[in-house]
Amino acid sequence: MQNIKQYIADNKQRFLDELFELLKFPSVSADPKYKADVLSTAAYVAAKLTEAGAEHVEVCATAGYPIVFGEKIIDPALPTVLVYGHYDVQPPDPLELWETPPFEPVIRDGKIFARGACDDKGQFYMHVKAFELMIETGTLPCNIKFMIEGEEEVGSNNLGIFVGAEKERLKADVVLISDTAMISLEHPSLETGLRGLTYLEVEVTGPDRDLHSGVYGGAVANPATILAKMIASLHDDQNRITIPGFYDDVDDLSAAERDALNQAPYDEDAYKADLGVNALWGEEGYTTIERTGTRPTLEVNGIWSGYIGEGAKTVLPSKANAKISMRLVPHQQSGKIFELFKTHFEKIAPPYVKVKITPHHGGEPVVTPTDSIAFRAAEKAVEEAFGKKPIPTRGGGSIPIVSLFEQELGIKTVLMGFGLDSDNLHSPNEKFDVANFYKGIETIPLFHKYYAALMKAN
Amino acid sequence: MQNIKQYIADNKQRFLDELFELLKFPSVSADPKYKADVLSTAAYVAAKLTEAGAEHVEVCATAGYPIVFGEKIIDPALPTVLVYGHYDVQPPDPLELWETPPFEPVIRDGKIFARGACDDKGQFYMHVKAFELMIETGTLPCNIKFMIEGEEEVGSNNLGIFVGAEKERLKADVVLISDTAMISLEHPSLETGLRGLTYLEVEVTGPDRDLHSGVYGGAVANPATILAKMIASLHDDQNRITIPGFYDDVDDLSAAERDALNQAPYDEDAYKADLGVNALWGEEGYTTIERTGTRPTLEVNGIWSGYIGEGAKTVLPSKANAKISMRLVPHQQSGKIFELFKTHFEKIAPPYVKVKITPHHGGEPVVTPTDSIAFRAAEKAVEEAFGKKPIPTRGGGSIPIVSLFEQELGIKTVLMGFGLDSDNLHSPNEKFDVANFYKGIETIPLFHKYYAALMKAN
Secondary structure, eight states: OHHHHHHHHHHHHHHHHHHHHHHTSOOBTTOGGGHHHHHHHHHHHHHHHHHHTOEEEEEEOOSSSOEEEEEEOSOTTSOEEEEEEEOOBOOOOSGGGOSSOTTSOEEETTEEESTTTTTTHHHHHHHHHHHHHHHHTTOOOSEEEEEEESOGGGTOHHHHHHHHHOTTTTOOSEEEEOOSEESOSSSOEEEOEEOEEEEEEEEEEOSSSOEETTTSTTTSOOHHHHHHHHHHTTBOTTSOBOSTTTTTTOOOOOHHHHHHHTTSOOOHHHHHHHHTOSSOOOOTTOOHHHHHHTSOEEEEEEEEEEOOSSSOOOEEOSEEEEEEEEEEOTTOOHHHHHHHHHHHHHHHOOTTOEEEEEEEEEEOOEEOOSSSHHHHHHHHHHHHHHSSOOEEEOOSSOOTHHHHIIIIIOOOEEEOOOEETTSOTTSTTOEEEHHHHHHHHHHHHHHHHHHHHHHHHO | OHHHHHHHHHHHHHHHHHHHHHHTSOOBTTOGGGHHHHHHHHHHHHHHHHHHTOEEEEEEOOSSSOEEEEEEOSOTTSOEEEEEEEOOBOOOOSGGGOSSOTTSOEEETTEEESTTTTTTHHHHHHHHHHHHHHHHTTOOOSEEEEEEESOGGGTOHHHHHHHHHOTTTTOOSEEEEOOSEESOSSSOEEEOEEOEEEEEEEEEEOSSSOEETTTSTTTSOOHHHHHHHHHHTTBOTTSOBOSTTTTTTOOOOOHHHHHHHTTSOOOHHHHHHHHTOSSOOOOTTOOHHHHHHTSOEEEEEEEEEEOOSSSOOOEEOSEEEEEEEEEEOTTOOHHHHHHHHHHHHHHHSOTTOEEEEEEEEEEOOEEOOSSSHHHHHHHHHHHHHHSSOOEEEOOSSOOTHHHHIIIIIOOOEEEOOOEETTSOTTSTTOEEEHHHHHHHHHHHHHHHHHHHHHHHHO
């Protein structure tokens, strides 16, 4: 532990400088205009892995953005940890709400502000630096493989293909991911589940062109109004989702499981104050912790129709569109939920409009085991670094690839995240505490140490 | 009549060339980026009025865009016609749906395609050319004043001030406006009423920043969903507007009046086919003609929230916005309707969101008299030019200033429009039939002739 702290202290500024370089790349995978930047990011990650001591580093081409692979095999007889992360980021919109530009990282109040600071550049880069530390201090206790992708924010479709095709190269005993949150530095926690995702887009068409709202208003269905009515009908009075069959496969938690989850520290007033809302909203009969961690949801991620510029335009629009996503819990299936949504949405469309539903991407929900050697190693590492036993929590976000690792590689995942829920992931002013960044670099070598030791003892 | 036809035949191409010049100015009043173009348009209109023979031509400054004034007083003892029109146009968005660029006029299939072709450049310019014709052929039978404004599409607020301040200069016996539609060249018609307008914008705020829809989804109200629910609730199952008091002042038509209106030719199958819809929508218990002409309506003119770019972003938005307008009928009042909407919308807002309602502009509904000398003159002019008596109709659109002319100047208006409902006003590919343009120039001198004669005989 002492040599870990010393190495971090000796390289503090350089670690941060390198992360800042990484954060300056606008690696937005969703928007084709950033293509060259996303590719440059992959090259930067590969270079840094090599510098840190990884071998066989390769920027592996895919049908989309490349996957950066690297490894250090010190002894084939020792266990192997596969570290997964992603170098792509969410779009920075709405730009005008950023206090400082999203791709010009700065530190304010001990926090790094930049798109990707927490999700996931700041977090996967802790692994690169922890790896360097173990190499430089001669303390790497097991084999390690890195797989850092560039399409996590758009559904990881090509990673799925890559994993299926590269089973030998990716062979490992456990997957280790830092792309989730902990409660706080005072309340360290480990996520033991992730929600799945079905993301789609709907288009409602009324008249075949935009119309004058005076000449035609009142006689022709307005697709914006109809889409509003259709969206409004997707939740009932208890804020439950009305799509027939939607809850059929939902794994209801036992009373004991619910009790355990609700032991996590949660202050409703602080939660509301942080978000600037007077009241919370959610499915009746569940707590906030349950709603975000164990219940499926349906959200409008975007909606647009008609004239949205300055001033006024008296138009009756031809089309109305929405991006809608559903978070899924075990044992819902992304593809099945898409079909249920599509069938329902087409059914509720009134005769005066046409609807088109297009899938974007999806991912399956996962629950990670809490009785595995890897999870125990993570618990011990966090406890030693933070001085407190971590609380198990359920994460509301999705990392679509986790369930695929299990299916394709037959291995489980440990989610050892160091972000905070309040880090503005996917929002303006995304941030990551500098303290959490260093604490992560400190915890990761301990994970490897305990994992190797427990595997040996097993 | 023969000299009218001859003069038009002799100047056919020049009339069209001048209109094309006028249509090339992108005089979009709603969007500040077109400011210089709107001002240039005013200067062009003033120059053309002068060339046609108007005197005291002035580009009158206002707090917004200027009003172009010009006149020809041949004898103070004769009646005076005040011609009103507007040189500003609607925004051309969505640009990608135009077959040819909105400000590069072209003729296809006998129709002029350009933003403003019908609304209102093509129509007010008929008056400028009819005036030139009467001057050149020595047939102007009465005094004429022109008032062509540049803010009709954004509510005419500064015209209201101008009219109030310039009563002497604007003194006239009747207002003549061509900014409405007729049924067709085969079924000439005259509008005898216009709907009023209340245009506003709503903003619904949930959390104080965009959130990650996985981390917070299910626990915090999504303003896009809430706005959808609020908009959905504004119409009931009979498609009636649910705002308390909304219909209180509506002037219900008698059975005889309704019968008369429904005599106008209307082919529902053709109407649906033209719009590409399988079914119509509207307030139960009324025909399409009644719905668009005599009943108030509420339309979403624009809605936006969250991520609306390429690809997917799993965001739970902070804000959702909509532009909403209501068309009003006698004796609804624009200001009162705004207050009713605001009170209702604030009342239905659930505790987990904040709402802000901002007025854009408004206008009062009008009914023009059908027993006046001016209306009889218009009927006779149309009958002579088209060979058929015009059908009285009620227009669904709004020209907010008409009721103000009545209040401030104490004079009535005649709506002698030559557009068609299908001219794509406010839509991509706005058009105006070349034949209607020339027919208008032919009809207008006849109006002046009959108006002067009937006034003299009176």
